[in-house]
Amino acid sequence: MTQPTVRKQQIYSTAGALFSQRGYHATSVRDIAQELNLQGGSLYAHIDSKEDVLWEIVQRAAAEFIEGVVPLASAPAAATERLRLMIRAHLRVVTHHLDDATVFFHEWRFLAPDRVRAVAEQRDRYEAAFRCVVEDGVGAGEFRAVDPKLAALAVLSSVNWVYQWYRPDGPLSPEQVADSFADLFLRGLQATDAGGSQR
Amino acid sequence: MTQPTVRKQQIYSTAGALFSQRGYHATSVRDIAQELNLQGGSLYAHIDSKEDVLWEIVQRAAAEFIEGVVPLASAPAAATERLRLMIRAHLRVVTHHLDDATVFFHEWRFLAPDRVRAVAEQRDRYEAAFRCVVEDGVGAGEFRAVDPKLAALAVLSSVNWVYQWYRPDGPLSPEQVADSFADLFLRGLQATDAGGSQR
DNA sequence: CCTACCGATCGGTAGG
DNA sequence: CCTACCGATCGGTAGG
Numbered sequence: 001m002t003q004p005t006v007r008k009q010q011i012y013s014t015a016g017a018l019f020s021q022r023g024y025h026a027t028s029v030r031d032i033a034q035e036l037n038l039q040g041g042s043l044y045a046h047i048d049s050k051e052d053v054l055w056e057i058v059q060r061a062a063a064e065f066i067e068g069v070v071p072l073a074s075a076p077a078a079a080t081e082r083l084r085l086m087i088r089a090h091l092r093v094v095t096h097h098l099d100d101a102t103v104f105f106h107e108w109r110f111l112a113p114d115r116v117r118a119v120a121e122q123r124d125r126y127e128a129a130f131r132c133v134v135e136d137g138v139g140a141g142e143f144r145a146v147d148p149k150l151a152a153l154a155v156l157s158s159v160n161w162v163y164q165w166y167r168p169d170g171p172l173s174p175e176q177v178a179d180s181f182a183d184l185f186l187r188g189l190q191a192t193d194a195g196g197s198q199r
Numbered sequence: 200m201t202q203p204t205v206r207k208q209q210i211y212s213t214a215g216a217l218f219s220q221r222g223y224h225a226t227s228v229r230d231i232a233q234e235l236n237l238q239g240g241s242l243y244a245h246i247d248s249k250e251d252v253l254w255e256i257v258q259r260a261a262a263e264f265i266e267g268v269v270p271l272a273s274a275p276a277a278a279t280e281r282l283r284l285m286i287r288a289h290l291r292v293v294t295h296h297l298d299d300a301t302v303f304f305h306e307w308r309f310l311a312p313d314r315v316r317a318v319a320e321q322r323d324r325y326e327a328a329f330r331c332v333v334e335d336g337v338g339a340g341e342f343r344a345v346d347p348k349l350a351a352l353a354v355l356s357s358v359n360w361v362y363q364w365y366r367p368d369g370p371l372s373p374e375q376v377a378d379s380f381a382d383l384f385l386r387g388l389q390a391t392d393a394g395g396s397q398r
Numbered sequence: 399c400c401t402a403c404c405g406a407t408c409g410g411t412a413g414g
Numbered sequence: 415c416c417t418a419c420c421g422a423t424c425g426g427t428a429g430g
Binding site: 038039041042045046 | 403
C-alpha cells in the first residue's frame with residue numbers, strides 16, 4: 001500500500017463533499033470528475049471503482065475517531081474526566097471533519113459486505129471504549145449504577161447526531177457544544193445522595 | 200385528497216421497508232413492484248412518481264412524531280414530567296415505526312426542494328416544543344441554567360439516533376431504553392445544590 | 399488524461 | 415394491471 005498521491009487526495013476530498021451533500025448513490029463519478037475539471041472516465045486513471053472512493057473516505061473518518069478518542073479511554077485520570085475528554089474529542093472530529101464524518105455515518109452501509117463488516121467491528125470496538133469508561137465510573141462510585149451499555153449508547157447517540165445540525169459558520173463553537181453536552185451527560189451519570197428525579 | 204386505498208398502503212409500507220434497508224436511491228421502482236408481485240410499470244397505476252412515495256412515508260412518520268409528542272409539551276404537569284413523557288413518546292414512535300422513522304431521518308433530504316422546506320419547518324417546530332419545555336423547567340427552577348436550545352438539541356440528538364441501533368428483536372424493550380434515556384437527561388438537567396462536576 | 403464506447407438499468411409512459 | 419417501449423444516465427473500459 002503506497003501513500004496516496006496528491007490527485008487521489010483531491011478526489012477523496014471532492015467526493016467527500018459531494019457524497020456528504022447528495023449522498024453516495026445520488027453522486028455520479030461524472031459529478032466528481034466535473035468538480036476536478038476532468039472527463040468522466042478519466043477518474044479511472046486514479047481509482048479502481050466508485051466504491052473504493054467511499055471506502056477511503058469512510059476509513060479516513062474512522063481513523064480520526066479511533067485515533068483521536070479511543071486512547072483517552074485508558075488515560076490516567078478519573079472516569080469522569082476521561083469521559084469528558086472523549087466527548088470533547090469525538091465532537092472535535094465531527095465538527096472539524098464534517099464532510100467525512102457525515103459520509104461515515106450516513107453512507108457506510110453502501111460499502112461491499114466485507115467492508116460493512118469491517119466498519120461494524122470498528123464501531124463495536126469504539127462503543128466498547130465508551131462502555132468501559134462508564135463501567136469504571138460505576139465501579140469507582142463516581143457514577144450511579146446505570147447500565148453501562150445503555151449509558152454509552154445514549155452518549156454516543158447524542159454526539160453522533162451532531163453532524164446533522166452542526167454548521168461551522170453557525171453561532172455555536174465546537175467547544176460550546178462539547179462542554180454543554182459533556183456537562184449534561186456527566187451530571188446525568190453522577191452519583192448523588194440528593195436524588196429527586198427517580199420514579 | 201381522498202383517503203389512500205389498500206393498494207396504496209401496501210405500496211407505502213413495502214417501499215418504507217426497502218427504502219429503510221437500502222436507501223431511497225438504491226431502491227428502484229421495480230424492486231418495490233417485485234415485492235408486490237407486480238410488473239415494474241404497473242406501480243404507476245397507483246402512484247405518480249417515486250418521489251411521491253417517499254413523501255408519503257416521510258409525512259406518515261412526521262405525523263406520528265408530531266401528533267404523539269408535541270401535545271405533551273403543553274400538558275398540565277411540571278417540566279420534568281413533561282420532558283420525560285416526550286422522550287418516552289418519541290422513542291415509542293422510533294421503536295414502533297422503525298422503518299418509517301429510518302426513512303424519515305435518513306432520506307427526507309432527497310425530496311424535492313419544496314418538500315424539503317416543509318419538512319425542515321416541521322422539524323423546527325418539533326425542536327421548539329422541546330426547547331420550550333426546557334425553558335419552562337429552567338424558569339421554574341426545576342432545571343439548572345442551561346442553554347435551552349443546546350439542551351433540547353442534546354436530547355433530540357440522542358433519541359433521534361436510536362433508529363440506528365435499536366432492534367425490536369434485541370434484548371432491550373422500548374421502555375427500558377426510554378426510561379434509561381429519560382433518567383439520564385433529567386438528572387443531567389436537574390438543578391442541584393450539591394454539584395461536583397462543574398469545571 | 400481524452401475520446402468513444404459498452405451493457406445495464408433507471409424512472410416513467412402509451413396503449414390496451 | 416401487463417406488454418413493450420422511451421430517452422437518459424449509470425459505472426466502467428479500450429485504445430491511444
